[in-house]
Amino acid sequence: MSMTSPQPVSLSPFEYSTPAGAHTGDDYFSTDMDFDTAYQLMTGDGKAGFDGAIGSPVSLRTAEEAANSGLRTPTDKPHVVHPQPSTPANTFGEATEGADDPYRSFEYHRNQILKGSGVSMPFASPRLNQLSTQSAIVSPNTRNILHSINSLNSQNTQFQLSDSGYELLSITETSALEQFLDSIVDDTKLSLLSKHWSSIDPLANGRKHALPPHLQQQLHGHQNFYPQPELDLPLKLQSQNMNRNAVSLPKHHMISLTPSNPATAVNSVLPSGANSPRKDLPSYSDDQLRNHLSHVFAPDRKPETSQTFQRRLPDESAREDSEEPRRDKLKKSLLTSDEKRRHHTSSEQKRRSVIREAYDVLVDMVSGADAIVTMDEVKNPKKRKTNEAKRAMSKSLVMNKAVNEIRALISLNSQLRYLIENTK
Amino acid sequence: MPQDSDQSQSPEGTGSNSHLTAEQKKLHHLQSEHKRREQIRATYDQLVSLVPSLKPSENRSELAVLSKSTDYIRLLRKENQELLALAKERNINIPEELLAKIRNPTPQ
Numbered sequence: 001m002s003m004t005s006p007q008p009v010s011l012s013p014f015e016y017s018t019p020a021g022a023h024t025g026d027d028y029f030s031t032d033m034d035f036d037t038a039y040q041l042m043t044g045d046g047k048a049g050f051d052g053a054i055g056s057p058v059s060l061r062t063a064e065e066a067a068n069s070g071l072r073t074p075t076d077k078p079h080v081v082h083p084q085p086s087t088p089a090n091t092f093g094e095a096t097e098g099a100d101d102p103y104r105s106f107e108y109h110r111n112q113i114l115k116g117s118g119v120s121m122p123f124a125s126p127r128l129n130q131l132s133t134q135s136a137i138v139s140p141n142t143r144n145i146l147h148s149i150n151s152l153n154s155q156n157t158q159f160q161l162s163d164s165g166y167e168l169l170s171i172t173e174t175s176a177l178e179q180f181l182d183s184i185v186d187d188t189k190l191s192l193l194s195k196h197w198s199s200i201d202p203l204a205n206g207r208k209h210a211l212p213p214h215l216q217q218q219l220h221g222h223q224n225f226y227p228q229p230e231l232d233l234p235l236k237l238q239s240q241n242m243n244r245n246a247v248s249l250p251k252h253h254m255i256s257l258t259p260s261n262p263a264t265a266v267n268s269v270l271p272s273g274a275n276s277p278r279k280d281l282p283s284y285s286d287d288q289l290r291n292h293l294s295h296v297f298a299p300d301r302k303p304e305t306s307q308t309f310q311r312r313l314p315d316e317s318a319r320e321d322s323e324e325p326r327r328d329k330l331k332k333s334l335l336t337s338d339e340k341r342r343h344h345t346s347s348e349q350k351r352r353s354v355i356r357e358a359y360d361v362l363v364d365m366v367s368g369a370d371a372i373v374t375m376d377e378v379k380n381p382k383k384r385k386t387n388e389a390k391r392a393m394s395k396s397l398v399m400n401k402a403v404n405e406i407r408a409l410i411s412l413n414s415q416l417r418y419l420i421e422n423t424k
Numbered sequence: 425m426p427q428d429s430d431q432s433q434s435p436e437g438t439g440s441n442s443h444l445t446a447e448q449k450k451l452h453h454l455q456s457e458h459k460r461r462e463q464i465r466a467t468y469d470q471l472v473s474l475v476p477s478l479k480p481s482e483n484r485s486e487l488a489v490l491s492k493s494t495d496y497i498r499l500l501r502k503e504n505q506e507l508l509a510l511a512k513e514r515n516i517n518i519p520e521e522l523l524a525k526i527r528n529p530t531p532q
Binding site for chain 1: 460463464467468470471474475486487490491493494496497498500501503504507508510511514516518519
């Protein structure tokens with residue numbers, strides 16, 4: 001797909017399709033990008049193009065971009081020049097095929113370019129000029145990158161770069177980028193990161209709340225009518241990890257990235273992801289537990305959940321009211337460690353309260369009128385029946401009562417059954 | 425056994441602490457807390473072995489143990505009612521001890 005004419009509708013992430021058709025389908029965040037893209041970038045080796053659908057979290061390609069592309073300066077994408085020969089470049093094996101030593105070759109071309117020796121770049125990012133970093137829904141990192149590139153391009157300066165010591169990204173940005181790359185490897189980190197992202201990106205949040213959820217859902221079905229491909233970052237990545245994590249994230253973890261172009265004005269009213277992202281990922285990882293919860297609580301509080309939302313905790317519907325303020329809080333904050341801790345604390349509290357609820361049900365049951373086993377009534381007759389008394393009962397006492405109740409019922413029932421069967 | 429568990433805690437926690445140093449008290453407290461947790465955990469294990477829907481792997485999941493046990497008790501009680509109704513329907517004489525609520529059963 002790389003050497004052909006522009007492919008406006010392909011869903012490749014962060015794609016640069018040029019009229020010259022030099023290249024399509026790379027992304028800034030794929031672990032494979034660093035080396036392979038840079039390699040292509042330098043060598044013009046179009047055959048190394050990826051199938052953009054693979055492992056491509058970020059989609060930033062528009063037809064306009066393609067139309068406006070031209071030749072670029074070598075400084076266009078200096079930030080991708082972080083040769084990482086050790087990155088798993090061969091995950092998509094064909095990427096480096098044909099080059100005996102792509103790394104060395106890459107290094108050579110890189111040096112050529114950095115010395116300004118005029119190797120033309122088969123593709124680069126002048127099109128990024130058209131990216132309004134204000135309206136595009138991109139990650140903060142990406143926006144920073146775009147800012148840098150735009151300013152570089154507008155100055156039209158040829159940077160004389162030495163081979164070493166040139167850093168486009170600040171340390172913070174680099175570490176953020178690394179964090180992201182790490183997260184690709186680690187699902188759990190990824191979901192955290194996606195939360196983090198949507199919470200620190202005001203634009204992403206703003207758009208997500210542009211429409212009420214049900215409208216967003218309706219419109220989501222018609223997304224194909226709009227030229228901008230919208231990729232759901234975590235889902236996309238998740239799909240790579242399918243074999244590790246058989247259950248895909250629910251839709252509400254999506255972050256959508258939309259390229260900016262004239263249509264953005266229209267598009268900004270449209271849903272970016274199907275649903276607003278939930279910041280309160282449940283902290284438990286135990287699926288059985290969750291299934292069980294839904295089993296237990298399903299009758300009285302069946303939420304609006306459809307099949308898609310099966311993995312949502314049922315008790316979350318009960319907390320829906322407290323949802324909004326918390327989301328607002330998260331929106332403002334940049335998730336400091338304090339914020340994170342508070343968030344963690346609150347979800348832990350929720351988890352506890354669910355357990356507490358289950359415990360209370362058991363206590364009621366065990367000390368209720370139906371209880372077959374009534375052994376502790378002798379012990380403190382005055383206190384029983386009141387709620388405080390139930391609370392005050394030691395946990396092991398309650399649990400033992402439950403055990404005894406079950407045993408008594410089992411033996412009682414089996415005796416009854418025996419009786420019934422034998423007096424037929 | 426439940427009675428045991430209750431009484432064994434109090435002497436340890438409050439009993440002979442007048443001449444104990446703060447450190448000893450603390451240690452004691454830790455020990456009894458540990459013991460308490462052990463007892464609770466033991467009941468969890470019992471429940472896991474009793475309740476059919478609880479898998480052995482769930483014996484550390486408090487929520488699963490609690491809610492599935494509750495469900496199971498509910499089920500058993502319902503079953504009990506049905507059996508009693510059935511027996512009544514068939515005019516089966518039910519011995520007194522099966523009708524009376526069981527007090528202080530001795531766990532096996």
